[in-house]
Amino acid sequence: MPEQIPANSVGLVTPQTMAFDEPLPLRCGRSIDQYELVYETYGELNADRSNAILICHALSGHHHAAGYHSMEDKKPGWWEACIGPGKAIDTDKFFVIAMNNLGGCHGSTGPTSINPETGQPFGPDFPVMAVRDWVKSQYRLVKALGIEKLLAVVGGSLGGMQAMRWSIDYPDMMSAVAIIAAAPKLTAQNIAFNEVARQSIVSDPDFRAGRYYEHDTYPAKGLALARMLGHITYLSDNAMREKFGRDLRNGKLNFNFDAEFQVESYLRYQGENFSSKFDANSYLLLTKTLDYFDPAADHDGDLAKCMAQAKAKFLVISFSTDWRFAPSRSEEIVQALIAAEKQVSYLEVEADQGHDAFLFPIDDYVNALSGFLNRAQQEVHDAA
Amino acid sequence: MRPDLAIIENWIPAQAKVLDLGCGDGELLAHLSTRGVKGLGMEIDPAKINRCIARGVSVVQRDLNDGLTNINDNHFDVVLMTQALQVVERPDEMLREMLRVADQAIVTFPNFGHWSTRAYLGILGRMPMSKALPNSWYDTPNIHLCTFKDFEVLVNDLGFRVLRRSVVDREHNSGRLMNLMPNLLGEIAIYQLCRR
Numbered sequence: 001m002p003e004q005i006p007a008n009s010v011g012l013v014t015p016q017t018m019a020f021d022e023p024l025p026l027r028c029g030r031s032i033d034q035y036e037l038v039y040e041t042y043g044e045l046n047a048d049r050s051n052a053i054l055i056c057h058a059l060s061g062h063h064h065a066a067g068y069h070s071m072e073d074k075k076p077g078w079w080e081a082c083i084g085p086g087k088a089i090d091t092d093k094f095f096v097i098a099m100n101n102l103g104g105c106h107g108s109t110g111p112t113s114i115n116p117e118t119g120q121p122f123g124p125d126f127p128v129m130a131v132r133d134w135v136k137s138q139y140r141l142v143k144a145l146g147i148e149k150l151l152a153v154v155g156g157s158l159g160g161m162q163a164m165r166w167s168i169d170y171p172d173m174m175s176a177v178a179i180i181a182a183a184p185k186l187t188a189q190n191i192a193f194n195e196v197a198r199q200s201i202v203s204d205p206d207f208r209a210g211r212y213y214e215h216d217t218y219p220a221k222g223l224a225l226a227r228m229l230g231h232i233t234y235l236s237d238n239a240m241r242e243k244f245g246r247d248l249r250n251g252k253l254n255f256n257f258d259a260e261f262q263v264e265s266y267l268r269y270q271g272e273n274f275s276s277k278f279d280a281n282s283y284l285l286l287t288k289t290l291d292y293f294d295p296a297a298d299h300d301g302d303l304a305k306c307m308a309q310a311k312a313k314f315l316v317i318s319f320s321t322d323w324r325f326a327p328s329r330s331e332e333i334v335q336a337l338i339a340a341e342k343q344v345s346y347l348e349v350e351a352d353q354g355h356d357a358f359l360f361p362i363d364d365y366v367n368a369l370s371g372f373l374n375r376a377q378q379e380v381h382d383a384a
Numbered sequence: 385m386r387p388d389l390a391i392i393e394n395w396i397p398a399q400a401k402v403l404d405l406g407c408g409d410g411e412l413l414a415h416l417s418t419r420g421v422k423g424l425g426m427e428i429d430p431a432k433i434n435r436c437i438a439r440g441v442s443v444v445q446r447d448l449n450d451g452l453t454n455i456n457d458n459h460f461d462v463v464l465m466t467q468a469l470q471v472v473e474r475p476d477e478m479l480r481e482m483l484r485v486a487d488q489a490i491v492t493f494p495n496f497g498h499w500s501t502r503a504y505l506g507i508l509g510r511m512p513m514s515k516a517l518p519n520s521w522y523d524t525p526n527i528h529l530c531t532f533k534d535f536e537v538l539v540n541d542l543g544f545r546v547l548r549r550s551v552v553d554r555e556h557n558s559g560r561l562m563n564l565m566p567n568l569l570g571e572i573a574i575y576q577l578c579r580r
Contacts, residue, residue: 315437334444335454338424345437346444347430364430371438379440 008084009076010042010067010091015107018141024102027130027292034116037141038107039063039099042083043091045147050380052147053089053373054138054174055079055098056155056162059230059286060278062106065098066091079156081361088361088369093377094151102137103129103285111281112213123281124210131158131293135165139173149173152376153312154369156180156358157325158286161293164333167310168295176376177312178369181322181358183329184303184336185294190324193233194287197226201280210281223280224271231270236321236354296336303336310337314344315372317365319357345372386411388466388556391574392490395548396421400461403486405448406468408432410441417441424460426452449473452481460486467572469493470526479542479577488547489577495551497531497567516554516571532567539577548576 005011017038025031040063045052055065057078066083068076082088083096100108103126111126142150153174155163160182167177183190201207204222208215232240244263259265299305314337318330327348337344349365351357357365389412396402399420404413407425409432416423417440425443427433436443446454449472463486465478470493472478482489494516495501504512511521519525530538532551539546551570552558562569 313442331454338444338454339456339459341422343442344424344444345433345442347433347437348445349430364434367434368430368437371434375438375440 005068005071008086009080010084012071013040013042013064013067013069013077015040015063015069017107018144020137020140020144022140024133024137024140026127026133028127030127032102032109032127035102035109035137036107036113037099037102037109037137039097039141040065040067040077041098041145042066042096043094045095045145048384049147050149050151050384051093051377052095052097052142052145052150053152053154054142054150054166055083055089055096056134056138056153056159056166057098057101058155058157058159059290060274060283061159062104063098063100063108064106066096079359081359082366082369088366089154089373090370094373097142097145099138099141101129101134101286103127103282103289105279105282110279111210111285112279121213123213124284126281126285128285128288128292131161131165131289132169134289135162135169138162138166139170142173149175151380152176152178152373154178154180154373155182157182157355158290158293161290165293165295167312167314168306171309171311174312175380176315176372177310178315178317178372179330179333180317180369181319181325181330181355182316182333183325184296184332186291187329191291193229193324194291197229198284198287200225200229201284204280207280210284212280218275219280220272220275223275223278223283224268226271226283227274227278228267228271231267233324234355236323236352238321239352239354239356242352303332304339307336307340307342310340310342312342313372313376314342315368316344316346317358317368318346318348319351319353319355319365320348321352322355322357324355386556388492388552388572388574389415391550391552391556392464392466392492395490395576396462401459403452403455403460403463405463405465405482407436407441407443410436410439410443412464412466413441414439448478451477452485455485457484458487462486462488462490464490466490466492467494470528470530472528475528475530476538476542479538479544483542483544483577483579487578489544490574491577492572492574493535494526494529494572495532495567495570496529497533498571499568502568532570532573535573535575539575543580544577545580546575547578550574 023031023033064077065079066077100106115122153163153166160179201222204219206217207219247262296303296306318327334346402423404425413423426446463482501512551566
């Protein structure tokens with residue numbers, strides 16, 4: 001709980017909901033007839049509506065990117081490090097939009113929503129979303145907010161993939177795109193981790209083929225395991241060593257299978273905490289969305305060809321110890337953008353935190369992002 | 385602007401696609417962009433990269449010792465490298481990479497054959513140090529120093545051709561004597577190279 005809200009926070013914020021009646025055709029061939037998107041905004045939209053920045057969230061993210069919902073909140077939004085007055089995404093200058101993606105479990109239509117056809121929760125019947133489906137739904141919300149062109153689309157990890165998809169599908173909709181700690185597609189190893197996560201969920205007896213709402217059960221164990229695995233891939237070897245080493249909880253070995261090492265108890269806590277807040281069907285869906293992302297597939301695997309239609313200026317950022325989406329994966333994006341004659345800047349930030357580094361206010365990273373966005377705003381201003 | 389950059393600027397056609405290796409804070413590329421040049425910089429120092437980004441110069445982080453594998457053949461019209469050839473691990477491979485990705489290369493480097501360097505070694509019997517080469521032999525980043533003659537032999541061996549050469553002193557001024565005996569009197573050379 002914040003005793004007092006820090007001066008560089010957007011402060012107390014209230015999520016909003018927008019309902020859509022126009023069916024959303026999906027990549028899988030199905031469509032969603034009606035849906036709701038929950039979102040938050042920070043800062044003020046300027047008179048010519050030219051200062052809007054869309055934030056795309058990662059796997060377990062949501063619309064609550066900055067500020068606090070109440071004075072009782074333990075933590076601020078997930079990207080408090082970068083969004084706020086005077087921060088990299090400066091809410092004194094920019095109008096920031098963050099939304100929860102379809103298929104998620106934080107208020108936008110997803111597996112826990114009621115399926116109007118059955119009167120029951122969608123559960124496993126909720127369609128598997130593709131990144132392009134999300135982007136289409138985000139586009140509709142942005143337009144509904146009266147914004148004809150975004151200043152920028154910004155995202156980390158899976159959010160970076162959405163930013164990339166925006167630049168391909170709606171090239172005239174933004175001046176700048178920042179792709180942070182992302183990859184142009186998942187490797188077999190990435191997919192393998194996701195598959196183990198999914199298997200740990202579906203093999204939980206309480207999963208009940210995804211219909212656990214009706215059976216009044218919940219695959220908490222399976223989801224916790226999935227998260228424990230994911231969490232390992234978000235941290236670097238070094239970060240874990242620094243944080244836990246081989247420290248024992250009770251100072252001695254017990255020769256049993258309880259959580260003896262600090263790292264074990266940390267992972268168990270993270271898993272349990274996550275499974276109490278997240279929906280298992282959502283987790284399955286979101287990991288599939290990640291696995292399917294491969295924009296170059298529509299262009300014979302040629303990423304440069306795929307990016308040719310983009311018009312934005314790009315900033316690509318990676319982190320030295322990120323092994324989930326290693327710097328070399330960002331460099332693939334950069335190489336394609338150069339080959340496609342796009343304006344692109346790239347920075348590999350020295351950071352110990354692994355994949356999670358994109359959530360931290362690391363100087364070189366924050367300076368690159370703010371310099372890039374401020375410059376984009378100046379160029380839009382100069383062109384007007 | 386640095387005087388050598390002013391000379392280089394005149395060698396770059398308007399609207400050209402230019403790659404600047406070791407672009408620093410992007411001064412030259414920012415200036416060239418006012419003439420319609422489409423530039424990309426490569427730099428290793430994050431602080432300099434951030435100054436490029438803030439002024440709107442496209443720049444990608446790269447250790448030039450890794451080559452230019454991220455760039456397709458003939459992608460650029462001109463590739464530049466100012467005062468950095470002597471610090472890369474393999475200047476010969478660097479030059480080959482440069483003329484793979486661009487039709488023309490512009491390179492500047494300090495002349496180790498300058499009379500003052502020769503005198504330093506010849507009379508003092510020690511590895512030369514000067515304003516241009518301020519480091520001791522053991523901690524210098526300038527690991528591949530050469531004379532103009534050495535450089536021209538390499539260019540020839542690589543099968544490349546010198547299109548233009550401008551020899552200047554440390555203040556980047558030129559003179560008749562310097563042009564008569566460049567390898568003895570020139571301090572910095574600016575070369576424009578192409579494939580044969």
